[in-house]
Amino acid sequence: MSADTNKLPDAPRAILFDLDGTLVDSAPDIAASVNELLAGRDLPPLSLAQVKSMIGNGLKKLVERAFAASQTPLTKAELEDASAEMAAIYRNHLTELTELMPGAQETIAQLHVAGFALGVVTNKPQVATRQILLHFGLTDRLGVIVGGDAVSHMKPAPDSLLLALERLGVEPAMALMVGDSVTDFEAARAAGVPVALVRGGYSKVPIDDLGADLVCESLLDLPAILRQRENAA
Ligand SMILES: O=C(O)COP(=O)(O)O
């Protein structure tokens, strides 16, 4: 663990989690879906590492990046078509290879018992997000789920975080955003929400360089850190 925990709110009331690369390791299913899409256009598959580096800014950006990496940049209309096709393919692969990130289940359970309001704020479309969270039995503990298509501007804009906190009835300064990438960091800063980044996700840049309020080795570090802050309050 690094960074100064004093920058966290003394007694946060809500914890907002990013999905891909934070709560779930969805890259294998996303890569399989991207490669099915590319194969349909006679393009060679991308590696898992390549696809991981393309995740985090929504489905359309992922498709745009995948075709650019395949030396086949798309026109705007082609991108719309390919994105619709990707959404249809991915719908059939939401939980085939996807697994929870280490400690996700336990952390959510512990924070729920400790009385935090919990939410998921992701750039993944809402329906797919809900299905994945349902599959892992997490929806009962989540007070709010905001997908990328539930707001006009997805992360790194602050909209989805602010919508989630409005629904939970918690002020931004009394919440904590937990994510894996610069997108989560920037969205949290824009929303005025303190931010923790967890190692092992899909960040393209070293997360220690981003200036988060906290960097954790694992989600499992969170309950103890938050207990500590509460006791210090
Ligand atoms: O890019 C996506 O579709 C989702 O990514 P996120 O869950 O990390 O926001």
Ligand SMILES: [Mg+2]
């Ligand atoms: Mg992420």
